[in-house]
Amino acid sequence: xxxxxxxxxxxxxxxxxxxxxxxxxxxxxxxxxxxxQYKEMHRQSIENPDEFFGKEATELLSWTTPFHKVHxxxxxxxxxxxxLGGQLNASYNCVDRHAMSNPDKIAIIYEADExxxxxxxxxxxxxxxxxxxxxALRARGIRxxxxxxxxxxxIPEAVVALLACTxxxxxxxxxxxxxxxxxxxxxxxxxxxxxxxxxxQGKRGGKTIETKRIVDDALKSCPLVETVLVAQxxxxxxxxxxGRDFWLADECSKQPGYIDPEPMHSEDPMFLLxxxxxxxxxxxxxxxxxxxxxxxxxxxxYVFDYHPGDIFACMADVGWITGHTYIVYxxxxxxxxxxxxxxxxxxxxxxxxxxxxxxxxxxxFYTAPTAIRALRRLGDDWTKGHDLSSLRILGTVGEPINPxxxxxxxxxxxxxxAVVDTYWQTExxxxxxxxxxxxxxxxxxxxxxPFFGIxxxxxxxxxxxxxxxxxxxxxxxxxxxxxSIARTIYGNHQRFLETYLKPYHGYYFTGDGAxxxxxxxxxxxxxxxxxxxxSGHRLSTAEIESALIMHHAVAETAVxxxxxxxxxxxxxxxxxxxxxxxxxPGHASTLDLSKELVLQVRKxxxxxxxxxxxxxxxxxxxTRSGKLMRRILRKIVAGESDxxxxxxxxxxxxxxxxxxQRVAKS
Ligand code: 6R9
Numbered sequence: 001x002x003x004x005x006x007x008x009x010x011x012x013x014x015x016x017x018x019x020x021x022x023x024x025x026x027x028x029x030x031x032x033x034x035x036x037q038y039k040e041m042h043r044q045s046i047e048n049p050d051e052f053f054g055k056e057a058t059e060l061l062s063w064t065t066p067f068h069k070v071h072x073x074x075x076x077x078x079x080x081x082x083x084l085g086g087q088l089n090a091s092y093n094c095v096d097r098h099a100m101s102n103p104d105k106i107a108i109i110y111e112a113d114e115x116x117x118x119x120x121x122x123x124x125x126x127x128x129x130x131x132x133x134x135x136a137l138r139a140r141g142i143r144x145x146x147x148x149x150x151x152x153x154x155i156p157e158a159v160v161a162l163l164a165c166t167x168x169x170x171x172x173x174x175x176x177x178x179x180x181x182x183x184x185x186x187x188x189x190x191x192x193x194x195x196x197x198x199x200x201q202g203k204r205g206g207k208t209i210e211t212k213r214i215v216d217d218a219l220k221s222c223p224l225v226e227t228v229l230v231a232q233x234x235x236x237x238x239x240x241x242x243g244r245d246f247w248l249a250d251e252c253s254k255q256p257g258y259i260d261p262e263p264m265h266s267e268d269p270m271f272l273l274x275x276x277x278x279x280x281x282x283x284x285x286x287x288x289x290x291x292x293x294x295x296x297x298x299x300x301x302y303v304f305d306y307h308p309g310d311i312f313a314c315m316a317d318v319g320w321i322t323g324h325t326y327i328v329y330x331x332x333x334x335x336x337x338x339x340x341x342x343x344x345x346x347x348x349x350x351x352x353x354x355x356x357x358x359x360x361x362x363x364x365f366y367t368a369p370t371a372i373r374a375l376r377r378l379g380d381d382w383t384k385g386h387d388l389s390s391l392r393i394l395g396t397v398g399e400p401i402n403p404x405x406x407x408x409x410x411x412x413x414x415x416x417x418a419v420v421d422t423y424w425q426t427e428x429x430x431x432x433x434x435x436x437x438x439x440x441x442x443x444x445x446x447x448x449x450p451f452f453g454i455x456x457x458x459x460x461x462x463x464x465x466x467x468x469x470x471x472x473x474x475x476x477x478x479x480x481x482x483x484s485i486a487r488t489i490y491g492n493h494q495r496f497l498e499t500y501l502k503p504y505h506g507y508y509f510t511g512d513g514a515x516x517x518x519x520x521x522x523x524x525x526x527x528x529x530x531x532x533x534x535s536g537h538r539l540s541t542a543e544i545e546s547a548l549i550m551h552h553a554v555a556e557t558a559v560x561x562x563x564x565x566x567x568x569x570x571x572x573x574x575x576x577x578x579x580x581x582x583x584x585p586g587h588a589s590t591l592d593l594s595k596e597l598v599l600q601v602r603k604x605x606x607x608x609x610x611x612x613x614x615x616x617x618x619x620x621x622x623t624r625s626g627k628l629m630r631r632i633l634r635k636i637v638a639g640e641s642d643x644x645x646x647x648x649x650x651x652x653x654x655x656x657x658x659x660x661q662r663v664a665k666s
C-alpha cells in the first residue's frame with residue numbers, strides 16, 4: 001500500500017503512479033509510461049499537431065479514402081476542419097472491422113436491471129443488428145444528413161440505434177430518457193427529426209418507466225414525425241398508432257444482415273446532442289465524423305490505457321455525452337468489450353458495482369462523483385468480499401470530485417489502480433484535462449494536466465488577459481482547436497460563435513473556472529455561468545425558471561445552485577407569487593403550491609431537474625436597473641448572510657432581511 005497523505009491539504013498530496021501498473025509481470029505496459037514521455041508527446045501535439053494527429057488518425061481509424069490535409073481553420077473564425085479529403089464511416093470503424101477479424105469477440109455485455117438477465121453480444125451479432133436497423137431506417141426514408149431522435153432505456157438496441165444511424169450517415173439525436181415529454185418534444189422539433197426510436201418501457205432499479213407513453217405525449221405536437229420504431233424491453237401492451245408506430249424487431253427482421261456503410265467525409269455531421277447553456281433554450285451541439293471518433297479512440301487508448309482483452313465499463317447513460325463517447329464510440333472503435341449497465345448503483349443492493357466488476361472481470365471502471373459519494377455514505381461493508389483484482393483504472397467524470405470521495409474511490413483500487421479524474425464537456429467530445437494512468441501522479445480533486453492537443457490557458461475573467469505561471473485562478477479556456485471539438489450548434493452557427501468563441505476572442509471558452517496550482521496542476525472550480533451541475537447533469541437556471549414561470553401563480557423566479565453532500569449541487573428556487581396569492585409558511589395551501597411547482601419542473605424538464613427547495617416569497621433582490629441579484633440569494637442559502645457585500649445598490653434593501661428569515665425557517 002502506498003503512503004496515505006490524506007491529512008495534508010489536497011494540493012499537497014501527490015499520489016505516484018501505482019507500482020502495480022508499471023509491473024510488467026502484472027499489467028500490460030501503459031501506452032504512456034513516464035512523465036517525460038507524456039511531456040514529449042504533449043509538446044509534439046502542440047508544436048506539430050499535423051504530424052501528431054495525422055499519425056494517430058492513420059493508426060487508430062480505418063479510412064476508405066485517406067485525408068490529404070490534417071487541419072484547417074480554427075477558433076478565430078469558427079471554421080474548424082480536420083482530416084480534409086478523408087472518407088470513413090463510424091459504424092464500420094466500431095463494428096465491421098472487428099467483426100471481420102474477431103466475429104465471436106464480445107462487443108457488448110448488457111448488464112440488465114436484474115443481474116441475472118444479462119446478455120452478451122458479439123461483434124458478429126452486433127454487425128447484423130446494426131445493418132438490419134440501418135436498413136429499417138432507410139426503408140422509412142431516412143438518408144444521409146437526416147436526424148433521428150433516440151429516446152431509449154439502456155438496452156442493447158440503444159447502442160445498435162446509434163451505430164445504425166452513423167452507418168447510413170443519419171445524425172442521431174439522443175434524448176436522455178429521464179427527460180419529460182415536453183423536453184423531448186422541443187428536441188425532436190428543434191432537430192426536425194422524422195423518425196423516433198424508442199422502447200415500450202424502461203426498467204431501472206426495479207421500477208418500470210413508461211417510455212412509449214412519454215413519447216406519445218411528446219409527439220402530440222411534433223407534426224414532422226412520420227415513424228416511431230419501438231423496441232420491446234418488457235413486452236408490455238402499449239398503445240401503437242396505426243401507420244406511425246412499428247415494432248423495431250419486426251422492421252429489422254425484414255432487412256438483410258449486411259448493408260454497405262455510407263462513405264462519410266471527415267467533416268460530415270455525425271450526431272447532435274442537446275445540452276443546457278446559460279439561456280433557457282437547449283443547444284444541439286454538433287459533432288463531425290473523423291475528429292470526434294479520433295478523440296474517442298485516443299482517450300480510451302491513452303487515458304484508460306486500453307489493451308486488447310480489457311473489459312471496459314462506463315456507468316453513464318447513453319443519453320449523455322459520456323455514454324456516447326465511453327460506452328459506444330471510444331471502446332468499440334478499438335474493438336473492446338464494453339459494458340452497458342441498465343441499473344443503478346444501489347440495486348438490488350449497494351454492492352451492485354462491485355459484484356459486477358468481479359463478475360465480468362472489469363479492467364476500467366468509470367463513474368461519477370455523485371455515485372461515489374452516495375455509496376460512501378452507505379458504508380464500507382458493501383465494498384468488502386468482492387474480487388476486484390481485475391481493475392487497473394478507476395475513472396470519474398461530470399463534476400469536481402471532493403478529496404474525501406476521491407480517497408474512498410482510491411481505496412477501492414487498494415493502491416493498485418490509477419484514479420483518473422477526467423474533465424471534459426459535451427462540446428469537447430472527449431477528455432481534455434486528465435491524468436494518464438501510467439505517467440501522471442495524481443492529487444485528489446485535481447483533473448491534473450491537459451490531454452494531447454490541448455493548449456490551455458487561464459484568463460482573468462474581467463480583462464481577458466492570460467494569467468501566466470502557477471498559483472493563478474480565473475476562467476478556463478483552450479487556445480486552439482483539437483480534433484474532437486464540436487463544430488457548431490445545429491441550425492445556429494452564430495450562437496456557437498457567441499457562446500464559445502466570442503466571450504474571449506480567439507479562445508474556446510469552457511464556462512468553467514479553474515486554478516493552476518503551484519505545481520501546474522489544474523483544479524476545476526465549477527461553472528462561472530448560470531449552469532447548475534446536479535449529479536453531473538447540466539441544467540441551466542434559465543431553463544428551470546422558465547418552467548416555473550409557466551405556473552399560473554408565479555410572477556417571477558430566481559433559481560440558484562446550492563451545495564449538496566451527495567449530488568454536488570442541488571436546485572433551490574425562489575418563487576415570487578402573483579399579487580393576491582397569499583403565502584403563509586407551513587400552511588396547507590402554501591405547501592400544496594410548493595408541491596405543484598416541483599411537479600411543474602418535473603413535467604417540463606424531467607425528474608432530475610426537480611428543485612430540492614422552493615421558497616415562496618413576495619419579492620426578490622434586484623438592482624435599481626432591475627437586475628436580479630442571484631449572488632445574494634446564493635449567499636443567503638449558503639448561510640453566509642453576514643458577508644452579503646454591498647446591498648445598498650438594491651432597489652429595496654429591506655427585501656434581503658425578509659429572505660434571510662424565510663430561508664432560516666424553511
Ligand atoms: C463530460 C460531461 C460538462 C461540465 C463541465 C464541468 C463539469 C465535467 C468534470 C467537471 C470538474 C471534472 N465537469 N467533468 N468538473 N471535474 N472531471 O460531464 O459533459 O454534461 O457537457 O458537462 O461538467 O462544469 O463544464 P457535460
